[in-house]
Amino acid sequence: MRVSIIYATETGASEVAAFETYLFFYKRGLSVDVYNASSISLLTLFSYDYTIFFIPTAAFGEFPRGISHVVEAIIAVKHVPISYTIFGLGDSRYPLYNYAARKFQTLLNSVGATLFFPVALGDDQHPMGYDGELVVWRQDLLSHLDPSAPTVDRRCSYTFPYAVRYVQGVVDSEKVEFAAKSGTIKGNRVMTSETHFMDVHSVWVQGEFETGDVCCIYPEDNSARKMLQGLNFDPDMYIVLTKSSLLNTFFGDSIDTISSIRSKPSGWTMQLFYRAPWIMGPREFMHLPKIQPVLPSVTTSLPLGVPITLLELFTKYLCLSNTCTQFQMQVMSFYTNDKLHKSKLLEMSQDSVQGILEYYRYCKRERRSLFEVLYDFSSVSIPLDVLINIATPMYPRLYSIASSRECGLSRPLISLFPLPSIHRILFDHLVKYGKDIEAGFELIVAKTKYDTPSGRVADGLCSNYLANLRVGSSISYTLLRSQYSSLLDISRPVLFICTGTGISACKPYMEARAVKFTSMQQKTGVLSKVKDLAFLGFRRPNQDNLYADVSLVQGRCKVHYVFSRSTGKKYYVQDALLREAKDVCKVILSGVVMISGRSHPMPASVLDAFRAILMQEANFGQVAADKFIYCSLKEKKIIVDTWG
Template identity: 25%
Template sequence: MAVQDRTALILYGSETGNAQDMAEELGRLCQRLHFANHVQELDAVDLNALLQYRFVVFVISTTGQGDMPHNALAFWKKLLRKKLPPGCLSTLKYTTFGLGDSTYFKFNWAARKLNRRLEQLGATTFIDGFEADEQFPDGIDGSFVRWAEGLYNHLLQTDPPPNGLEPIPDDVILPARWSLRKALESSSVLNGNVDPVLSGPPPDQLLPIPGCWTATMVDNVRVTPASHWQDVRLVSFDIPRKEGQQLRCHPGDCLTIYPKNFPEDAQKLITLMAWDDIADKPFDLSTCDSLPQGLHANQKCTLRELLINNIDITSIPRRSFLKGMSYFSTNPDHKERLLEFTQTEFLDEYFDYATRPRRSILEVLEEFSSVKLPAERLLDIFPLIRGRDFSIANGGEQLNHPSQEGVTRVELLIALVKYRTILRKPRQGLCSRYLDNLPQASTLCVTHKPVLTPIHGVQNAQRPLVAIATGTGLAPIRALIQERRTHPSPGPTLLFFGNRNRDADYFFGDEWDAAVRDGDLDVFLAFSRDQRTKVYVQDLLRQESKRLEGIIFRNGIFSVCGGSTKMADAAKTAVFDPFTEGADDEDGRKKVLSSLTWWQEIW
């Protein structure tokens, strides 16, 4: 099979979108060196296609308990086929950039497993890969910037542009990968304008999301007092059968919600960019040569509808977005400042300007008022709204609708994101604002994301469980405990739960108290602000070290869930250190810990 001349393939396995964003950036890097390139998710590629390219770059995140991302599972399954001969990928030249978090047991395992399997099949690296860590001082983004710079320099030196061509300089804009030009031109043959929605919550419009279920919101109840600093909701959805099949959920599964922008924010952007004349003219997306992966839009739509339903105008701008802005600035000072944010030596300034104060794309465009982005570049420059994953908070029989057969009742425990930045500006998360204003009985499209490393089921229910949770991390724990209680003779279950105040933050307290009275559960509570000396879950874990030691030797399951990597690290230390400290067979005990089921979900 002939290798395509100077054509690169950049593949991503992405759970939250970071790996996809980086893959797109690498595609632009290759463009500047005059490589033709294709950027695709891993599941979209056949193994034979890998051999057709000059080189392949894998950008892959690790999810769950050392698992491949959901959009890489089919590719990984193909790669593991036993009938593949050892040297079948001997002509493949590749490299990998892994995204991971060292607070997890299986740090960057997706990249490591991929590298190992590619080597077994004869592939060789053309440049050293990299394992980025969320815990690095400058995060994964800082590592990526430096690694990508090294990749650029390596390619420039070893495979320079042909025929005396020079690399396309940074101050020259690249052709659009996805252009709306043909669609906008098609608007002239479609009749009239669509009446715009200018205020209020986003319109109740179902989007064509692959594999989606239609859900009706039946409850949105605040479970913290109105006077409390945090607004936590128990949001319930009813999801009927689809094509005769009922939605089946298990503990650890997520429901993915696709939020929308508010009409007034869309109008603000339309005014800033001077798009009023074209905002409500219908056009046909099918006339476009290509569209980005993850764009869930009706073919017949308007620019305003795309802005409300699909374009993430409230997210923190990535460096690539600021670079895109710079090409359309008519103010030299604005252009210079925007370009500084994109340069490696100014990473700290980018962090202080964008990430630390959590400036939104809309705010940045307001500040750099000389920038007028052309509407045809909308999909090429702006990020898409991605679905938000929420752990399902109910399990077992609680997933069945109380009166309607075939309807699944899904509950989510959601802390609405509301805060003030260092700029003293109020902030509200895109999905939080969407859910907060969603009218009762609204219907929306949701998708179901199954857990990749399960700890539920009859056999697991017979093993002891130590569940460790803080805040809304209690959601998947509750689903697991509810499911375990439906099985005969479940193993001992211990719940260590931490939050600030018992009166305000003891989620599902009545439920836990009833389970304790029934003898099905032991509960250990750490409410840090209810006494002068702060108490945390790790303190309670140390107090119960002898009991936990017995559970470790009985092949127990440890599950830790919450919104803090510090808590996860502290919990692991509080369990592991007492188990090995001062033991006669310390090496043997460390070996026991290495095979312990430690299931972690931190966000």
């Protein structure tokens, strides 16, 4: 019996859940292979008797990018007779709770796949998070796969993926190439006032891009030196990593969990998957020559076979600042002689309800990092090679690029001119001559901090890394192409709705459409009757107005500023939509809608407002309005680009 676990992830949560499940099976004698979804082809699915998927819900019910190429391939092939089950990771606060997992189940059922074990849906709102469902589900799943498997851990040893060789003496090392683009910081300024509760930065990066691109940032942990020294390791020591020949899991081989498959044209994607005639059955197809791997070209793997310092390894590739996992705690317990410390670590690493509750109380809810746990349990003397093998990856983060390629104007340059009329002169010059003033793009970054239940403050690693970058420094990134090309079609209007840093997703399209409208008018002499509508939600006009200068879109887009806390009564974008119901209804019926911001609770409130507007202005019944909204979401006439 061959069993595989396939996980899709963007933030690492499902990767940890998949790996913990692998260990649960391994400790009870069941052999399982683990794959990152971004590294597989359909051939991988056909190679196993049973496949266990871990599917989180990204944004507003979307599939994670890492599995989107698999979804496209399944839709095209139309016959994937595998035996599967799914564990979904979601949050019941959101209206599309675990929608991606449920949608993936429907897709697999439609192509002839067999559900061999009931689907389970984990909920972040459970006192034990998604583990509240996962603990019971995987125990029952084990009993289904192997009724004779022990219900408790058997004594076992772990074979780690990587061997570590220490380099003595002077090292003449070659530079380790990081498999990503490199950009230079051209500007970094705070956009919000000192009285705002959070700093929001405008970070300008030199580099080429297209309108609507998403920037995948590979952060660096600048506290790595201090943490390594705190663990009594020399940050400047050189080591060489090699792959263990005894490796029986694919976990950890790929550091980058974000697929760049979207950056390739559709034809290229099809060629990857459909080299063989799919009229063959899966068993015959398995004997065909191996399909070209679909690992994205931007995947950043651990640097194997070359000397690298511990500082570089734990700054760019592995992370001591990620939240400590139960597996890491279990491994720590092997390296302490303190009975109390050993007992506590083993308690928090258990699969029992009590163990997981204690783990969530001390670690997960507190966002306590691997380094912090090692610091608290000071009796643990963990070897370097073990630390390297249990450390989780430095996960990349996605940011919408807040610039438009069509506009090509560098806001640091524009800010030299105080008058809006100067903006218009530059804008008209661009439309006439089509030249860039400076190649570069803007990221709008909120410097995040998290208040934990005990009163601790945990900083967001990537946002703080970006916010602290100085002009002239370099960053590593890759670009993911836009999935919303319909927003550039100026034959129909667009309704933009965004809150806070959600302006990053809307602003590029607002400005690009303004360029297209002006260009068409200059070429044809005809003024388009199409006019866009925008509702930009911030807290206060003098604190966090992240798009105060809308002169570039003036006359092409009617902009409504919505300041939720500028008066005594809170006033949100959904309230403003209802006030402008007549104009909003026209765009909903004839155009495209883009909603951007945090996933909770704004998008759901906006959709509720749409229902009320359709019933009021278009005489829809409630059922008809709900059906219209559902179909619009499905057909991407309502685009929801959210996070959190």
